[in-house]
Amino acid sequence: MPELSARYNPQDVEEKRLKLWSEKKAFHAVAGRSSQGPFAVVIPPPNVTGVLHMGHALNNTLQDILIRYKRMQGFDAMWMPGTDHAGIATQNVVEKQIAKEGLTREALGRDKFMERLWDWKARHGDTIIEQLHKLGSSCDWERTRFTMDEGYSQAVREVFVTLYERGLIYQGSYIINWCPRCTTALADEEAEHKESSGSLWHIRYPFKDEPSQGVIVATTRPETMLGDTAVAVNPADERYAGLIGKIIVLPLTGREIKIIADDFVDRTFGSGAVKVTPAHDPNDFAMGRRHDLEFINIMHPNGTMNANAGRFEGMDRFEARREIVQALDDLGLMVRIEPHMNAVRRCYRCDTVVEPYLSRQWFVKMKPMADKALEAFRAGTPCIQPKRWEKVYENWLVDIRDWCISRQIWWGHRIPVWYDEQGHAFVARCEADARLQARAKHGKDVVLTQDPDVLDTWFSSWLWPFATLGWPIKNKDLQYFYPTAALFTAPEIIFFWVARMVMAGIEFMGEVPFKDVILHGTVRDAKGRKMSKSLGNAIDPLEIIREYGADALRFSMILNSGQDIFISKEKFETGRNFANKLWNASRFVMMNLSPEASGVSDFSQIDHAALDPASQWIMSRYQTSLAAVTEAIEQFRYSEAENTLYEFFWGTYCDWYLEMIKGRMDDINTQKTACLVLKNTLKMLHPFIPFVTEEIYSQMAGVETMLTLEAWPVPEAKYAHAGVEADIGMIVALVTSIRNVRAQWNIKPNDPVACVFVGPAATLERLRLNEAVVQRLVRIAGFRYEGSANGLKNCATGVAGEVAFFIPLGELIDIAREKARIAAEVAQMEKAAGAIAGRLANEGFVSKAPPEVIEKERQRMTELKARADEFNKALACLI
């Protein structure tokens, strides 16, 4: 058996295991191989531009725990990995790259730019996947998918065309969120509200007939006044009753606009009069429609003012704002300016202030799909955990709005629509189909051009659970693994992604794509701030892996995962220390194992009848822990499962059990128990810390063993003692060992005993032998204490009558420890029993508490008393 070193070194072990897993394709799942059936999880595909951060580390560790656990339970556990093409993000990266060469994408041209993008993908696209490997993620790597794979792209086109045919996709001119920096439309979810301080400008719009008079309007975006085509007031507002229909001359432009009445206007806000800019505000747009107003677009797509802005043409929108405010002030029309907090929408990719912009885009009609998703949700799928997110999810589905899916960028799935010269649109799965349609319409071949835009990245992501499995081809994998079991993700993308996947799943597969949705917290720094590069507070998981090991990273992360997760570097010491403890305890056990014992693999190989009581006790504790861990994992309570394992292994197995059996390791059944309980504990720990557990296990077994392919331990009811019984077993173990020592040296209970302790005084002090044991002995017989002496360091030496004897120090440690422990427990039990007695004496309790509670309490009291008696008896036996 190989010697293990005293300190666990994760780097070598992890590298070795990763190599093995990769060579053996350990995580590849085949449809229909297991009788247990499928258990599939799809990874939330990280952006190809991504580098591993703590959020990924958490998300993937959670998934890995589940998938390894299920694989050990014998399911065809399949974890689908892959990456997302991340439209705007990736395009931004490559644009920055070419900017260093002094190039822009426009200068390069679409084809060349796309080449650069694919080139970038080929070079850097696997970075995040490799990093996920290092974490120990047991993904089915052979299946790795990318949202712009050929097959996947086909699925995207199929979905677009099908939805179009079902009347769920339409094109139209609406106010959408426009990012002037990215020069593209954004979905509502991609334009994030952020509070910022601005101003509210109150401007007087003069009447045509009485230029000295006018209405005062308030606005947060004064530059949009150039596109105003009306002023609106509430029809019920008496202040303006006589003014409806009156003509106003719009300052700076001279355009004549009317005062209109509309219910939308809030009488209590500002002056009660609103400037109406139908081309630059969604509400105004709606009013413009209602009142048949003119739509005047005053901006270029890049946010500069266009020809409609008159003398402000060419200025950036914010520059124009300053100039216009100044100009109005010069005209004496700026009534007042007040500070105003408002929520400005910003591009989620580049943080640029989004402009509500009128443009022609493609939309998905969401209501019919959302209704189906709602119906499914109310019937119980998917099950969202924690429960508090259910309402958020449901509300979004109820208040669903149409989804703008076209993007004016180049990296992505090109919209499968072709136009003829007259502008007729032909929606088709491929260009050839479009040609056929065009020919049918025109009776001849015509020139077609494809829509230049691409689809929103989420328009491909929402197909992830089935498109990765080969849809629209109905192959074996798709049939077997769909729907998947669970989805782990951050709550931020519940709308972006989760809800839409549900809709697509129902629409195209007829089934919700996953049974459970587990929403986990955000990883934050010690101060509670989100980890981000710009804040400089990010902890790099790769650095942690280098320094502490991937196991340590995983272990500490899960241990700390409550709601949000607050992490500082020191936290990872816990995981590192645990792995080291595991390593050393195993080393100790292995050093004491005979070859026969090290091969033990089943509890039936242990002679239970011949087992020492301490081993019986650890078996019982092991059973309890196994049950608790299994239950916690089933309920996705990984932190709790891990904590239970930590307690069991460190606090019970190492601190108590290994100490107790130190003097008894020559017993084959003890060895077997120590070994088998350890092996099974390694299995239980494996989903959490796959590297170190597998390495130790392999060394114990003497052959390379892939733990994730080993069976998850099953409870062995016959070895399980319940609560009291187990503890009594423990005491009996110790009492027996004392008796054995006495018998060995032929000491009778009342024999005069002389005792000589040898060893450092401090050690004896620490062991509390001087108080607890020695004094008792002094009373029995003569005592002489020789203080610290060299030589027989680990023995207590004594003389019984004429016979000298040695008691192994380990035994005495056990006795002293256990005595103290029992005494403390007895005190606690007596206290508790007293408290219950008091309660039972309370009239209110007896008369009003439910009978079953009273009965329970009474039983508990009896039990506690009985147990305290047992403990006291045991205590009396301990010398």
Next chain:
RNA sequence: GGACGCAUAGCUCAGCUGGUUAGAGCGCUGCCCUCACAUGGCAGAGGUCGAAGGUUCAAGUCCUUCUGCGUCCACCA
């Protein structure tokens, strides 16, 4: 503006349907390099469970209000 969450030891958090006299880890204090492990062992200090009311025989746990922090959603110009 709407919805939700959190507040328990110096720090990070458990405490699951109210029912032992509230727990763990880290940190701190003291003693130990005892031959698996100092990334370790043993012992110890430290809490009126955010505040105020209420329900109950019984409240960290349920209800109301308040305070502080956080998250998500949102078309008051």
